[in-house]
Amino acid sequence: MTKVGFLYPGFAAEDDYPRLGNMVQPPVEVELVHTKFKRDAHTVQALTEMGSINRLLEGAEHLKGTGIESVLWTSTSASFTLGIEGVQEQIEVLEHSLQIPASTTAMAFIHAADVIGSNRIAIAATYPDDIAQLFKGFLEYHGFEVVKFSSKGIITAAEVGTLQREEVLKLAVENDSDQADTLFIPDTALHSAEWIDEIEEAIQKPVLTANQVSFWEALRLAGQLTEQTGLGTLFRQPLEEDT
Known part of the structure; x- marks a missing residue:
């Protein structure tokens, strides 16, 4: 069974991820780690701390050895708030730490929209x-x-x-x-x-x-994306083999 990982800050709608794993066919196993932060707030200061490299690496430690094939940092705002270079650094650090393809929800929106x-x-x-x-x-x-x-x-x-x-x-x-x-x-x-x-x-x-594109991106990076029903236009699109 395909297995993908998500770093998710705190507790809110994280149950969407195992739900999505059960909605696709064949089902996908989800490994989700709740990352820590100082303050739950949609402010630049709080989001910058939430999406900091230290927080991501702290969470990534819990994903090592789990057999995941890709990983997503699943906070849109605690990614784009750090700017273009900050988003890229988040991706590079996760890939280096876990030695698997990585992305963020912010970048997943871009790839999905394309x-x-x-x-x-x-x-x-x-x-x-x-x-x-x-x-x-x-x-x-x-x-x-x-x-x-x-x-x-x-x-x-x-x-x-x-x-x-x-x-x-x-x-x-x-x-x-x-x-x-x-x-x-x-x-x-x-x-x-x-x-x-x-x-x-x-x-x-x-x-x-956000949760839809994050899950789609995780499957895309793992090379396990197939056309699905029930998950919108995005999941009905054929994907080029070299995408």
């Missing part, structure tokens, strides 16, 4: 405005046009993790745009795994959610 042909993006962010603006800048750096931008203003991941199906659907529908070809929902603290097809049906376009 695969489905996204160009014009609407962002439905749970973050405060300043953090959401950093995500917008991250996407624009990678060549995407952000045609609508919204921020729900939630400070803690713990609070985001309490949002239920109806609230997640409302977040998507109210913050979509007719001008966008894809909707991005970037917080790994937000549950989404079971509702991706439902969200796409509601907005009539592809949606990329």
Whole structure:
């Protein structure tokens, strides 16, 4: 059985990962490590500490010897907040430490968007405005046009993790745009795994959610990505062998 690893800060929507592992066919084994941090807050200072190299290496130690084939740092905001060079350093450090392919949720969004042909993006962010603006800048750096931008203003991941199906659907529908070809929902603290097809049906376009793209990226890096149903447009895309 394919086995992939995730470093997940704290507790919020981490149960999406084993859920996704059971939703794909054949099933995928998930090894998830909860990383530590000083403060659960969507602020630059807190996210910089949360995504620091020391925190990632601390978590990576628990993944050694587990037989995982790839690893993801699954905090979108505690990746893009560190800037382009910071994201790359996170990836390089994890690859060096574990000697397997690695990525971050922030980069998973870029790779996933490229695969489905996204160009014009609407962002439905749970973050405060300043953090959401950093995500917008991250996407624009990678060549995407952000045609609508919204921020729900939630400070803690713990609070985001309490949002239920109806609230997640409302977040998507109210913050979509007719001008966008894809909707991005970037917080790994937000549950989404079971509702991706439902969200796409509601907005009539592809949606990329943080936990969805993280799981997809882990499979892609492990060379175990196959077309799936029930997980949105992204998982229905054929992948080139050399991707």
